[in-house]
Amino acid sequence: MxxxxxxxxxxxxxxxxxxxxxxxxxxxxxxxxxxxxxxxxxxxxxxxxxxxxxxxxxxxxxxxxxxxxxxxxxxxxxxxxxxxxxxxxxxxxxxxxxxxxxxxxxxxxxxxxxxxxxxxxxDGGGQSEEKGSMIKFGHWNFDLMRRTLVSTLDSHEIRLTTLEFQLLEAFLDNRSRVLSRERLLDLVTGRKWDPYDRAIDVQVARLRRKIEDDPRRPELIVTVRGEGYMFTPELTRN
The missing domain is CATH 3.40.50.2300 (Response regulator)
Incomplete structure (x- = not known):
């Protein structure tokens, strides 16, 4: 290839x-x-x-x-x-x-x-097909094959970058678990975390701007002070 x-x-x-x-x-x-x-x-x-x-x-x-x-x-x-x-x-x-x-x-x-x-x-490689190609959370349908989010409110479609896609997958696979920045960086990129590395914070902020109703008061990806982030909504896999 x-x-x-x-x-x-x-x-x-x-x-x-x-x-x-x-x-x-x-x-x-x-x-x-x-x-x-x-x-x-x-x-x-x-x-x-x-x-x-x-x-x-x-x-x-x-x-x-x-x-x-x-x-x-x-x-x-x-x-x-x-x-x-x-x-x-x-x-x-x-x-x-x-x-x-x-x-x-x-x-x-x-x-x-x-x-x-x-x-x-x-290219869409990975485990997405094994898990089901569509996941619903909040008012979003997440199409893993196409790496897109579609709003159930107005059918608005949002494409995700590669890192945003990997980050959202990590959250979906670990719903209701607190994930440290170190763990997220390992899941998303496979690299070791550096205390000065803001890559995860940047990607979380980008993802929140796309999926949260109010990114300043997030309800889907919440910050757990001193520990990391947690993805909270219920999931439905198709």
Whole structure:
């Protein structure tokens, strides 16, 4: 399946770009490697890009602008590549809907593993079919196959990003259980939690904005002070 998938690498450091390009090609992907936002836009227009590996620290135009366009304008996956200390960029990238992030310095095997994981989730891989393809909670119908929420009030449809989808699945599988940030991060991304890592808080806030009647006073995903989060509504699986 990988042979049919194109990965766009946007990285201004020629050595890192070449390493990523060669490694992902050897792993069976078709790769397009560019050094600027302008060339990335051109590649996205000309080819069917399944996944973008985006370094935010690009010269010239900010990589965050491209991240916003990728998540708004098409269905490509997006992994943010950031420096170890660039917490703000990571948070902003996740708020824009990035599917994952990897802090530099990173191992090429980690990039490959996370790329495959994002692509599997975008392709609908996982256990969704075994559990039932539709789950009702509150006034929402959650279609696991299509990764969409449909309101039972007005039929309004909402698409979820990969991380939002994984987070909601984790909550559904652990209804009425308090889940710590560490546990949620492990369930959603498989990475170890860092006390300064706000990835889960960002994704919870995004998800609340989509499913809560009043995100400032959440009733579906409640905060358990000092412990984490808990998903409270009754579920009906079809």
């Amino acid at each position: 990988n042979q049919a998938q194109n990965i766009l690498i946007v990285e201004d450091n020629v050595d890192i770009r070449s390493l990523l390009d060669e490694y992902m090609t050897q792993a069976g992907f078709r790769t397009v490697a560019v050094e600027s936002v302008e060339n990335a836009r051109l590649a996205i227009k000309q080819q069917d890009i399944a996944l973008v590996l985006l370094d935010l620290g690009l010269p010239g135009e900010d990589g965050l602008a491209l991240a916003r366009e990728i998540k708004i304008g098409n269905k490509s996956g997006l992994i943010i590549l950031t420096g170890r200390g660039e917490v703000v960029d990571r948070v902003v990238g996740l708020e824009l809907g990035a599917d994952d992030y990897i802090a530099k310095p990173y191992h090429l095997r980690e990039v490959l593993a996370r790329s495959r994981s994002v692509l599997r989730r975008l």
